[in-house]
Amino acid sequence: MAKGRTTTKTTRSTRNPREIFLQHLRKTSNISESARIALIDRATAYKWREADPEFARAWEDAIDEATDALEAEARRRALDGHEEYVISMGQIVRDPETGKPLVQRKFSDSLTTLLLKAHRPEKYRERHDVQQSGAIAVTITSDDNAL
Numbered sequence: 739m740a741k742g743r744t745t746t747k748t749t750r751s752t753r754n755p756r757e758i759f760l761q762h763l764r765k766t767s768n769i770s771e772s773a774r775i776a777l778i779d780r781a782t783a784y785k786w787r788e789a790d791p792e793f794a795r796a797w798e799d800a801i802d803e804a805t806d807a808l809e810a811e812a813r814r815r816a817l818d819g820h821e822e823y824v825i826s827m828g829q830i831v832r833d834p835e836t837g838k839p840l841v842q843r844k845f846s847d848s849l850t851t852l853l854l855k856a857h858r859p860e861k862y863r864e865r866h867d868v869q870q871s872g873a874i875a876v877t878i879t880s881d882d883n884a885l
Contacts, residue, residue, distance in 0.1 A: 756793060759783055760800050767804035809853075816849040 759776035766772060773780045787794045824831040824840040831840045854862040 763800040764803045767801050812849045815846045819843045819845040
């Protein structure tokens with residue numbers, strides 16, 4: 739080790755489990771996994787959230803940030819697509835001239851639909867018109883022998 743240089747070993751006593759939990763929650767929005775990474779029980783995280791309004795706000799912000807990242811990835815897959823190998827009869831098809839595997843760009847219509855429904859629900863949500871006409875009759879009977 740170089741002279742005058744020190745290293746800090748991360749231990750349970752020197753790390754901040756709340757911050758580690760929030761950092762991981764920001765990436766994954768997964769409470770159980772974030773608690774495992776922070777070396778705490780899920781119940782502990784929920785107790786912190788209930789007892790500390792600032793921690794509760796940071797928790798919600800972390801979930802929002804992770805959800806924004808998911809939405810950005812969904813948008814990328816819907817608009818930019820992704821490349822897949824061309825498969826025929828269980829085999830990758832190769833370019834006859836170069837011998838390289840053929841790829842095609844695939845787009846996600848279902849992600850496009852979900853994003854439209856999320857951002858323009860008034861236009862793209864599913865509509866169900868239910869109309870009732872006529873009378874509704876309700877008959878209540880009593881069986882005295884059942885008592």
